[in-house]
Amino acid sequence: MENHTQPLDFIQDKQGKKGIFAWIFSTDHKRIGILYLVSITTFFLVGGLLGGLMRLELIAPGETVMSPQTYNAFFTVHGIIMIFLVVIPGLGAVFGNFFLPIMIGARDVAFPKINLLSWWLYVTGAILALLSQFAGNGAPDTGWTFYAPYSTESGTNVVAAVFAAFVLGFSSILTGLNFIVTIHRMRAPGMSWFRMPLFPWSLYATAWIQVLATPIVGITLMMIVAERLFQIGFFDPSLGGDPILYQHLFWIYSHPAVYIMILPAMGVITEIIPTFSKKAIFGYKAIALSSIAIAAVGYFVWGHHMYTSGMSTTARWFFSFLTFIVAVPSAIKVFNWVATMYKGSIDVRTPFLYAASFIFLFMIGGLTGLVLGSLATDVHVHDTSFVVAHFHYIIFGGMGFAFFAAIHYWWPKMFGKMYDERRANVAWLITFVGFNVLYFPLFIIGVQGMPRRYFDYLPQFHMGHLISTIGAFILLTGIFLMIYNIMRTKKHGTPAGMNPWGGVTLEWTIPSPPPVENFEEIPTITKPPYTFE
Amino acid sequence: MIYLQIFSGASNMVEGVDRSFMVIFSISLFFLMGITATMIYFIVRYRKTRNPKATQIDGSNTLEIIWTVVPLILVMVMFFYGYRGYVIMREVPEDAMNIKVNGYMWDWDFEYENGKVSKDLYLPINKPVKLNLYSLDVIHSLYIPAFRVKEDAVPGKENYMWFTAQLEGEYEVLCAEYCGLRHSYMEAKAVVIPQEKFDTWLADYHPELNKDPRGLEILKANACTGCHSLDGSKLVGPSFKGIFGIQRIVLVAGKEKTVTVDEDYLLKSIKEPNAEVVKDYPANVMQSYSKVLTNEDMGEIVTYIKTLK
Incomplete structure (x- = not known):
């Protein structure tokens, strides 16, 4: 009987399309979210394996498993894949697509077709990025930052890689635009701005950065292409250009891009902590507004990548000052997350473990960022492995762990199946330990003066590199165990039910997996989002 | 810390940098430890089995103000030390x-x-x-x-x-x-x-004794010797030592071909470095120097390479 009253879920209901076409031509935000999940996970594994091979090369001084040219190509490709194909789209494209409409009580995003176009642009950009590795004159060896004039002179396949990033930029802009309109126009009746859950809030702040900052990097990358093909002379001093101009233009986007990665991660953590503490989020407005503050101030700190570049002394202290200011809204979020746990009734399940470890790793990433934001100390540790450790703590310990938290939190909703929680917790522990063993030693050798992007190193750095490489293999073990555990729910998962964690946001009020239209009837919102009584 | 050589005093910049580092490090360590310990305490103290019912608290404006203002003051202190350690780096004494x-x-x-x-x-x-x-x-x-x-x-x-x-x-x-x-x-x-x-x-x-031959000056000024050694050691590209007049196997569009390293080959390698790359050396590393060097300069280089026996 029940089967007649319940609509088909979105996986069963193929909307009249067959096989793979039901996925790659679907305009359902949930199917598009899963398309991104599959593509991003694939690229994450490719980028992760490249990273593992780099760590293997660095296990001992001298050449061990690859030539310097291969190593230089590996860290470039690792960077391009991880930044442009994994962390920038990451949470927004996967969980934003899947859950933003549901959490605000909508049936889909504002422009479903543009949403599908975004994914196709992503795939086009990804194919171009892969082509740049294999076609032409060899994989690019410029680093993902494409600094001029090296990038305008390198004989490798820079144009294709840069063009890939350009196409991916359009995917990001369109997703951002779609989310902004969706949030403005499609919230359920009664859902005022301050009744909106905080993951959508973080996506809103992120979307503005995507729309406003991404065009700048698009133009900048086209200038690199023009420089290489037509010898225009924007950046190459031998043609009359200015290499520092490139760095300004590049970081005007690429610093805010860090916030494109981390804001949705903060949003995910803000959803998970109340659910498992069974308690309203502490300081709702402070968290919502701090997202906006981070997005706004985050535009004006790009110069902190350039303290040693020859920028004017005034510019250096100005950017340092603003960099310290932008630390404050992040600190506010951390305090509010921890305060949410106070007097809660905390159920320590897998998503909560990832969320709590996110807070720890994000604090290390953020606090070491202060060392880099400070002028005197940055002069010493700039372009050393201290920076590598810092941004991996933010991007991987932050965005990556938030992604793992999100997949464990929402997987039962997306597919209606629960994973083995014991094995999931074991995988969490291995991943967490491996992560710290991998990246923490890089802080120490960085302070000792180990520059980054080094194929070979002085003997005093051997111990740090050796420990780090061991950590890399612990981490990869944890990640593979985690993926295996999640994948086996397809056959061995137990039915998750509508609300396995006792969450109170709208996604927990509909069946798992959700029906195509999400809600049989659009809900009317009468309460704040985290009301547990 | 000794191993990190903090406050070694090797230069006059060490003190400012290391003091700034210690200020940031101490404040950061305090907060990292404090917040982590608090979080772990909450997780243990308020775990579901011990505290089955959560107490709903929406927030506190007082706390929000405290944890906005205190970090703001602390980061300004950090900024100040960083600025002070840095500003001397840009002020060069006149007798330097x-x-x-x-x-x-x-x-x-x-x-x-x-x-x-x-x-x-x-x-x-x-x-x-x-x-x-x-x-x-x-x-x-x-x-x-x-x-x-x-x-x-x-x-x-x-x-x-x-x-x-x-x-x-x-x-x-x-x-x-x-x-x-x-x-x-x-x-x-x-x-x-x-x-x-x-x-x-x-x-x-x-x-007057060490004056480099003109060709060597040009090679050095254009950083050629970073890849091409003068003493026979293998760097990125072939060494110049003893190269003139010998036969080499090169790759032309993927096919092997034997050439004699003569003036024409050397000039071609400067102008179109990737046309005929010596076997076992990477292609596409070197750029054409046809717009950088004059024909006269190239001639000087060839003359110099002939002398490297």
Whole structure:
């Protein structure tokens, strides 16, 4: 009987399309979210394996498993894949697509077709990025930052890689635009701005950065292409250009891009902590507004990548000052997350473990960022492995762990199946330990003066590199165990039910997996989002 | 901490940098430990089995103000120490000794006021030194970890750093800005010695005897010797030593072909370096120099290579 009253879920209901076409031509935000999940996970594994091979090369001084040219190509490709194909789209494209409409009580995003176009642009950009590795004159060896004039002179396949990033930029802009309109126009009746859950809030702040900052990097990358093909002379001093101009233009986007990665991660953590503490989020407005503050101030700190570049002394202290200011809204979020746990009734399940470890790793990433934001100390540790450790703590310990938290939190909703929680917790522990063993030693050798992007190193750095490489293999073990555990729910998962964690946001009020239209009837919102009584 | 050589005093910049580091490190460690301990305490104290019912608290404006204002004050303190340690780095004393630094793929040249050029950076102790940084090709960054100094050498621009070396000894000079294939081998030594010894070292310079042949000057000025050695050792490209007149196997569009290294081949390799690449050497590493060098310069290079037996 029940089967007649319940609509088909979105996986069963193929909307009249067959096989793979039901996925790659679907305009359902949930199917598009899963398309991104599959593509991003694939690229994450490719980028992760490249990273593992780099760590293997660095296990001992001298050449061990690859030539310097291969190593230089590996860290470039690792960077391009991880930044442009994994962390920038990451949470927004996967969980934003899947859950933003549901959490605000909508049936889909504002422009479903543009949403599908975004994914196709992503795939086009990804194919171009892969082509740049294999076609032409060899994989690019410029680093993902494409600094001029090296990038305008390198004989490798820079144009294709840069063009890939350009196409991916359009995917990001369109997703951002779609989310902004969706949030403005499609919230359920009664859902005022301050009744909106905080993951959508973080996506809103992120979307503005995507729309406003991404065009700048698009133009900048086209200038690199023009420089290489037509010898225009924007950046190459031998043609009359200015290499520092490139760095300004590049970081005007690429610093805010860090916030494109981390804001949705903060949003995910803000959803998970109340659910498992069974308690309203502490300081709702402070968290919502701090997202906006981070997005706004985050535009004006790009110069902190350039303290040693020859920028004017005034510019250096100005950017340092603003960099310290932008630390404050992040600190506010951390305090509010921890305060949410106070007097809660905390159920320590897998998503909560990832969320709590996110807070720890994000604090290390953020606090070491202060060392880099400070002028005197940055002069010493700039372009050393201290920076590598810092941004991996933010991007991987932050965005990556938030992604793992999100997949464990929402997987039962997306597919209606629960994973083995014991094995999931074991995988969490291995991943967490491996992560710290991998990246923490890089802080120490960085302070000792180990520059980054080094194929070979002085003997005093051997111990740090050796420990780090061991950590890399612990981490990869944890990640593979985690993926295996999640994948086996397809056959061995137990039915998750509508609300396995006792969450109170709208996604927990509909069946798992959700029906195509999400809600049989659009809900009317009468309460704040985290009301547990 | 001893291993990190904090407050070693190797240069006058160490104190400002390390003090700033310790201020940030201490405050950060306090917060990291405090917040983590609080979080773990909450998780244990308010776990579901011990506290089955949560107490709903929406927030507290007082707390929000406290944890906005306190971090704001602390980061301003950090900014201040960072600024103070840094600002002296840009204010060069008038009596500083000038050294011109040329960075190129993949080596450093240090040129002193009397014209002496050295591969290592010799420094008199307790004397302010200003390094004027130049690059011949891409961006490099001169980094002396023990001195806590780093500044980029940007092609087409002038940049500088200064410091006073305060401890005798040898220190690593590294390149911190990624610059291609041999980036990690772009090293030199900073050798700090007493003033008398330095004066003797500096005076030991005989420009009339050591004047490079014109061809070698051109090779050095265009950073050719970063990849092509003069002594037969294999770097990125083939060594110039003894290369003239011998036969080499080259790859032309993927096919092997034997050529004699004569004037035509050398000139072609300068103008179209990727047309006929010697077997076992990477292609597409070198760019054409046809727009960079005059025909006359190329001729000088060929003349010089002929002399390298």
